[in-house]
Amino acid sequence: MSVSAEQGTRRRVGYVAGLFVLLVVLVVAVVVVLITQGSVAIPVGEVIRVLTGQHVESEITRTIVVDARLPKVLAGLLAGAALAVSGVQMQTLFRNPLAEPFVLGVSSGAVLGAAIVILGAGGAGWLAGIGVISRIGVTGAAVAGAGAVLLIALGIARKVGDPVVVLVVGVMLDYLATALVDLLIYYTDPDRLQALTTFRRGSVRNVTWDELEIIAIACAVVLGLSVYLAQPLNALLLGERYATSLGVNVRRVHLLSLTGVAVLSGITTAYCGAIAFVGLAAPHLARGLLRSADHRLVLPASALIGAVVVLVAEYVAGGNGLTRTSLPLNSVTAFVGAPVILWVLLSGRARRRGR
Amino acid sequence: MSERPVLEARGVDAGYQRRRRHPATTVLRDVDLVARPGELVAVVGPNGAGKSTLLRTLVGAQAPLSGRVLLDGADLASLSPRQRARRLAVMLTEPVDVGLMTVESVVALGRLPYRSWLGTKTGDDQSAVDRALADAGVGRLRGRMLSDLSDGERQRVMLARALAQEPAVLVLDEPTAFLDVARRIELAAVLARLTATTGAAIILSTHDLGFALRRADQVWLVGGGSAVTASAPEDLAYGGAIADCFAGENMAFDDAAATVVVADTATPGATARVEAAGRVRQWAEHAVRRAGWAPSEDSATVVRVEPGNPCRWWVDGVAGVGFGALVAHLRESQAVPSMNHVGEL
Incomplete structure (x- = not known):
């Protein structure tokens, strides 16, 4: 390798490392702001004392930090990372820069799955009695719903090929799932509807520690899996035939990746609602900043960016009473996501990707 | 010609099965072929004769209906995908759009069959990538984005990517399809040099008869019923096999031009x-x-x-x-x- 090439490589490594440090700092900063700031401001020192289990002056502080703010922040962090990682994998699997759980109706599929269990389950006291177990049932249904829509969408995408058509198909699947949910609601006892409302608009505000445990375990497993998938996904960028010629078991990668995406988007939808556009915007921002499509870099960078986007959106949407508004997360994330969709469409990348 | 064959087809029937539990359509019957190290083999034949089917069968993308394909003497079907990828590389006609990736990182994808699942880079990988870039003549493009290159350059990068697999057999599907005359000649020179430097057998399909006859050590002629004829290019041209295979009405094989031309329709007496x-x-x-x-x-x-x-x-x-x-x-x-x-x- 020539001297200048070596210099270029070193500069590049420095840039990438710097970018990751910056992203981690950003995540930490947003987390600190969301824990310390709010209708009641709590100094960082107090927070640290609470977290390390030392004596705190007032129990209210402890309650605010541990029960109100921390679960919400962690849920936002994990949901953002999960959606972003789902988005990266879907964009590669679908060979479509516009693929994303929300846009292709996967989130709505998850809502449909959950709605069937919530509204269709016999006996009224399901939520009061066995909270966690029924939650798991609902979660499973959400994951199954997400998986079903993913399979349908991928089946169509492989037939059609044109990313823009696939986008329209996704929107249709989204309408269909939403219409089915509306139908279910229409024929259901109004008492049960309360449980469904959180599903239908993104929110990380009602997440409890029990729920967080499930989210955390699932995210850890699937995010770990995506490390293993990074290289085969790189090969898939060349197309399925090239990937096969490189010794990649394309069917297995598809299966693992789809399962991962179904679990991640199903679970985030089950606990935080359908959060829009994060899965679309974060991967594009990550690729743009990294100037690379290498999944070994794009996956972790997207996860960090997704976390930042969701937490910042939560701040803007009025979590902790920081702003005078109280919006669903989606209204905020749309401001990030919609421009990215437009940019992708107008820059012509969507067309060129077609097979 | 005494060297051990790297790729061999023995009594292969090739075809495809459109639907499960339907009888398969046999396109090529009883094919026996041998490619040796350092040979440049051109697969020629009219459209629809089965060139693609033959290539797909030889690289293991589809199983032969009967018979065996041997890679280094081992049955292709018995090798794991990774083992196969270390011995056999392909370059396809389909254009690739990988988004933001530098030439070097695209070529480095060719090292995938040698890497652990974490993808840690070893010194061997770097030297193989450097060698592949140099062999394909794209060393100076290493830092450029693949999407910024011309078609010809991009194809050379895909060639480098295949070479990074350090294959014993390199299969190219229609490499000259989208190239102008100058790029074709360049590619021909690169391929001929590669057979010498890497010792790999290069098998390529092409519509360019002149290219096939001038450059190839061996021509596999697909067509004329479900047969594949393997021979030296001169034997096929002189014996009239190529003319029989390609020439329809009003066409003739022109010996000087080494290609099929429109037959002269001279007016009698003129x-x-x-x-x-x-x-x-x-x-x-x-x-x-x-x-x-x-x-x-x-x-x-x-x-x-x-x-x-x-x-x-x-x-x-x-x-x-x-x-x-x-x-x-x-x-x-x-x-x-x-x-x-x-x-x-």
């Missing part, structure tokens, strides 16, 4: 004796044929052409300048209004 030398004579005869006349040594009509640019010519006392005018004059003086001129391909 013959001319060409008086010229060297290249002028060659092109003067070309012009005579194009006008619908047949060059003949004992014709009464004499076409005399003198070199120059444009050339000067005389036909039966009429003089003129340039081949275009000559053709026009010959066509006019023949005065056969019903004659159909079939243009040169």
